[in-house]
Amino acid sequence: MRLQLTAPSQPVTASIALPLSKSISNRALVIAALCDNRPQVLHPALCDDTAVMIEALSHDGGEINVGASGTAMRFLTAYFATRKGTAVTLDGVERMRQRPIGPLVDALRELGADIYYLGQEGYPPLQITGTTLHGKDIVMDGSVSSQFISAVMMILPVIGGGQVELTGNIVSMPYVQMTAAVMRDMGAQVDISGQRVKVGKGYTGNDCMVEGDWSAAAPWYALAALLPQAQLTLEDLTADSIQGDARLVDLGRKLGIASHFDTNGVRLDTSQFIGCCCSAFADMSSTPDLVPSWAVLMCLLERSFRMTGVGTLRLKESDRLVVLHEELLKLGYVLKIESDDAISWYGEKVPVTQEPPVIDTHGDHRMAMAFAPAAVRFPGLIIDGAEAVSKSYPGYWRHLQGAGFIIKQLAQ
Numbered sequence: 001m002r003l004q005l006t007a008p009s010q011p012v013t014a015s016i017a018l019p020l021s022k023s024i025s026n027r028a029l030v031i032a033a034l035c036d037n038r039p040q041v042l043h044p045a046l047c048d049d050t051a052v053m054i055e056a057l058s059h060d061g062g063e064i065n066v067g068a069s070g071t072a073m074r075f076l077t078a079y080f081a082t083r084k085g086t087a088v089t090l091d092g093v094e095r096m097r098q099r100p101i102g103p104l105v106d107a108l109r110e111l112g113a114d115i116y117y118l119g120q121e122g123y124p125p126l127q128i129t130g131t132t133l134h135g136k137d138i139v140m141d142g143s144v145s146s147q148f149i150s151a152v153m154m155i156l157p158v159i160g161g162g163q164v165e166l167t168g169n170i171v172s173m174p175y176v177q178m179t180a181a182v183m184r185d186m187g188a189q190v191d192i193s194g195q196r197v198k199v200g201k202g203y204t205g206n207d208c209m210v211e212g213d214w215s216a217a218a219p220w221y222a223l224a225a226l227l228p229q230a231q232l233t234l235e236d237l238t239a240d241s242i243q244g245d246a247r248l249v250d251l252g253r254k255l256g257i258a259s260h261f262d263t264n265g266v267r268l269d270t271s272q273f274i275g276c277c278c279s280a281f282a283d284m285s286s287t288p289d290l291v292p293s294w295a296v297l298m299c300l301l302e303r304s305f306r307m308t309g310v311g312t313l314r315l316k317e318s319d320r321l322v323v324l325h326e327e328l329l330k331l332g333y334v335l336k337i338e339s340d341d342a343i344s345w346y347g348e349k350v351p352v353t354q355e356p357p358v359i360d361t362h363g364d365h366r367m368a369m370a371f372a373p374a375a376v377r378f379p380g381l382i383i384d385g386a387e388a389v390s391k392s393y394p395g396y397w398r399h400l401q402g403a404g405f406i407i408k409q410l411a412q
Contacts, residue, residue: 002412003386003397004356005375008404012230015264016220016403019393020045020236021213021243023071023175026053027154027182028208030075033057034082034158035205039186042209048391063089068317068363068391070099071147073124077104078151081113082158083130089118091125095363098123099315103141104148110138111152111159135160135201142170142195145312149197150179156199157188166195171312174244174286181242182208212236212265214245216393218293219369221252221268223403225297226376228270232403235265247287251294254280255301285309288316291343292370295324299333299345300377306344314340317391318362327367330357331374352378361385365392372400382410 025044030053032039044050052069056076060083066072073092080088091097102122105115114129135156140149149164153176156162170176176197180190187204190197217234224230239249239261249259249266258269280298284291284307291310298305313320321337328335334348357378361368365388375381389396401407 001385001387002410003383004408004410005372005381005383005400006379006406007227007376008406010404012223012227012232012404014231014399014403015233015235016399017235017395018212018216018237018265019047019395020210021215022047022049022392023178023213023215023243024182024208024210025050026071026075027150027179028186028210029053029057030079030154031183031186031188031203032205032208033079034155035186035203037205039205040207042207044210045213045392047394059088061086061088063091066090066092066096068093068095070096070316073099073101074104074145074147074151075154077101077115077126077128078108078155080128080130081108081111081115082133082155084132086130088128089125090128095317096124100144101126101148103144104151107138107140107148107152108133111136111162133159135162135199137163137165139165139167141168142166143168144171145315146170146172146175149176153179153190153197153199154183157183157201157203161199161201163199164197166197169285170195171285171309172244172288178242178244211238211241211243213392214241214243214248215289216369216396217248217266218245218290219373219396221248221257222293222297222300222370222373223376224252224257224268224270225255225273226300226373228273230268230270232268233265234268237261237266239266244287245290248290251282251290280305282307283309288312289366292320292324292366293373295335295343295345296328296370296374299328299331299335300374302347304344304346306338306342308342310343311341316364316366317388318364318367320364320366323360323362323364323367327359327371330354330359331378356380356382358382358384361388363388365389369393369396372396375405
């Protein structure tokens with residue numbers, strides 16, 4: 001789907017009903033399925049990722065295709081390994097077959113799992129035969145994917161408990177802490193001390209409430225920065241969130257965007273907006289999902305920056321480092337990929353050769369949402385592959401229209 005975007009010409013006033021957190025939802029759905037009493041996940045997120053998870057958890061064997069959901073692939077690998085007597089094949093889109101899963105499989109095999117690769121060693125598709133696993137103390141590399149750690153953590157209570165010792169520089173640690181928080185809410189004993197995660201035996205099976213999605217707030221903070229007279233309220237977000245991406249409050253503050261919380265959510269106040277100023281340097285290893293929106297925003301504000309801790313972005317729905325470089329170039333910004341772990345922009349620009357620019361999402365929901373605010377600077381900007389937002393935020397384009405954007409669907 002190709003959409004052409006024109007930003008509003010009048011000051012924006014809008015209250016946005018953000019989607020609920022798919023990250024919390026998918027953790028809670030897996031835990032609920034692990035519990036004998038099947039607790040309820042109250043109002044899970046409505047998006048492709050949770051739909052895939054709900055559908056997969058209804059299976060008691062056979063072939064399961066998770067599409068582009070990396071979360072489902074990792075969490076279901078651990079889940080089905082515990083389902084004694086159940087045999088499943090887990091597969092996904094071609095990109096999924098390029099996303100490594102070896103460290104998770106190795107950890108599960110150490111716990112007794114029966115898992116085989118049906119293609120390239122270390123990558124999906126997988127053949128999993130559920131068996132009796134035994135909790136124990138294991139060591140996992142924390143520098144690859146927090147989802148590997150979370151997948152093991154969630155099954156430990158139902159296989160006797162155990163301890164996970166993490167080595168290396170842990171990426172996306174807030175997601176590990178989120179997993180622990182959801183597990184505790186549903187009645188597990190979890191203690192994180194330094195790089196050790198200790199999990200007790202059993203869930204009590206409490207029902208779970210799901211928060212609004214802070215990751216989905218990123219493009220709205222970007223719009224607040226680009227339209228400083230905007231009055232935006234983002235509903236269902238709380239100051240005491242268990243989501244690491246609530247870091248947006250701090251990132252926004254550095255630009256002069258104040259976040260005022262009340263019972264409705266958070267109101268963005270741009271009266272003190274400072275926009276373009278000194279260079280920004282940030283370690284994004286704990287909040288990689290914010291990188292696309294924030295990197296695009298910094299370029300649009302013509303504010304030089306350097307971000308480290310971005311290595312995991314190569315293993316997402318797209319290679320987000322390469323895609324950011326390619327698509328920002330269409331807007332005239334020369335993003336530098338310094339290494340697998342750092343990107344920067346220090347003002348280098350080239351002429352824009354296409355009017356209006358056409359942004360290719362590469363099938364990645366974060367890219368679609370990150371580049372849409374660029375229509376403020378590039379009227380008529382075209383987003384090719386706009387349907388990708390259904391993975392986490394199906395209502396994104398409708399919400400932009402509600403905020404005053406003119407959105408026209410173009411022929412392919």
